[in-house]
Amino acid sequence: MARGWDENDAEHYERPRRRTRPRTKDRPTYDDAEAGTVVRVDRGRYTVLVDGHPVSAPTTAMKARPLGRKGVVVGDRVRLVGDTSGIDGALARIVEVDPRRTVLRRTADDDDPVERVIVCNADQLVVVAALADPEPRPRLIDRALVAAYDAGMAPLLVLTKADLADPETLLSTYRSLGVPWVVTQKGAEVEAVRERLAGRVSVLIGHSGVGKSTLVNRLVPTALRDVGVVNSTTGRGRHTSTSAIMLALPAEDGGPGEPGGWIIDTPGIRSFGLAHVLPEHLIEAFPDLDEMTEDCPRGCTHGEDEPECELDEALEAGQVDPDRVTSFRRLLAARESSDV
Incomplete structure (x- = not known):
């Protein structure tokens, strides 16, 4: 026997199939829908922290059918109807997705036309890289920075395992970009990292084995993220995080009040396609350089081999820092090279 629909069921208002009479012409306004933030996505179920509800009592929800193929990802601000109590067995329905402030994307490969949204509405992209075991991969770091600039997010470089190698070699590569950085090592305090994360929504990315899950467990002791090891033969880590999850940082006073910020832990990555990034968007992240390229020929990408690029003239005139x-x-070259 088919169940009946009530006013909280979006299907109640669904456009009818052909040769059927409309159920109703009144469309829902969802004035009484509750707002929340998606903190986890798992096989068609969404874990949502509803505004005003305790962090310890998230709501499980599913996506309403009228949203169609519209993707809902970690960090999305949504509106829900139904049972938002968070008790065991309760199920709400996501009926609306708010416009996104920032969107972190990547493609599987540089020639892949399909963009994959990783997270939304984050303020800061934290690139976690090990100084050794496994060896740092500057190409992947460069690509992550490109994605951050394209998304309008502030970058932060966190270098782990400083007890195994000198960080200066890698840091010298990024100083001219003005990327802030923090160095950590095994057993050391992580307060310097915590200070950079306070009051922000930060997404952590890094390839497997760099110590990202260990760092998350230090920042949020209740996270209990699985920690893997680096394969001694391949020099690569094993994927331990299988899905993105948004976690509340403990409040500064250690009490149960407002979180001290939010971090989004993501699965380890081995590729970071940038087919969606345009050169003109990348240079906009560098206002001083962007200003110098106003008179560049149409279609100039501002790369090393571009003829009549204004950056070359500024270099010859000593008007810009060569580094x-x-x-x-x-x-710019990292965006075009798949070697990471």
């Missing part, structure tokens, strides 16, 4: 131009062009 900064070199670093920008390295990011």
Whole structure:
């Protein structure tokens, strides 16, 4: 026997199939829908923290059919109807998705036309890289920075395992870009990292084995993220995080009040396609360089081999820091190279 629909069921208002009479012409307004933030996505079920509800009592929800194929990802601000109590067995329905402030994307490969949204509405992209075991991969770091600039997010570089290698070699590569950085090592306090995350929504990315899950467990002791090891033969880590999850940082006073910020832990990555990033969007992240390229020929990408690029003229005239131009062009080249 088919169940009846009530006013909270979006299907109640669904456009009828052909040769059937409309159920109703009144469309829902969802004035009484509750707002919340998606903190986890798992096989068609969404874990949502409803505004005003305790962090310890998230709501399980599903996506309403009228949303169609519209993707809902971690960080999305949504509106829900139904049972938002968070008790065991309760199920709400996501009926609306708010416009996104920032969107972090990547493609599987550089020639892949399909963009994959990783997270939304984050303020800061934290690139976690190990100084050794496994060896750092600057190309992947460069690509992550390109994605951050394209998304309008502030970048932060966190270098782990400083007890195994000197961080200066890697840091010298990024100083001219003005990327802030923090160095950590095994057993050391993580307060310097916590200070950079306070009051922000930060998404952590890094390839497998760099110590990202260990860092998350230090920042949020209740997270209990699985920690893997690095394969001694391949020098690569094993994927331990299988899905993105948004976690509340403990409040500064350690009490049960408002969180001290939010972090989004993502699965380890081994590729970071940037087919969606346009050169003109990348240079906009560097206002000083962007201003110098106003008179560049149409279609100029501002790369090293571009004829009549205004950046070259600025270099000859001594009007710009050569290291900064070199670093920008390295990011531009990283966008076009799949070698990470």
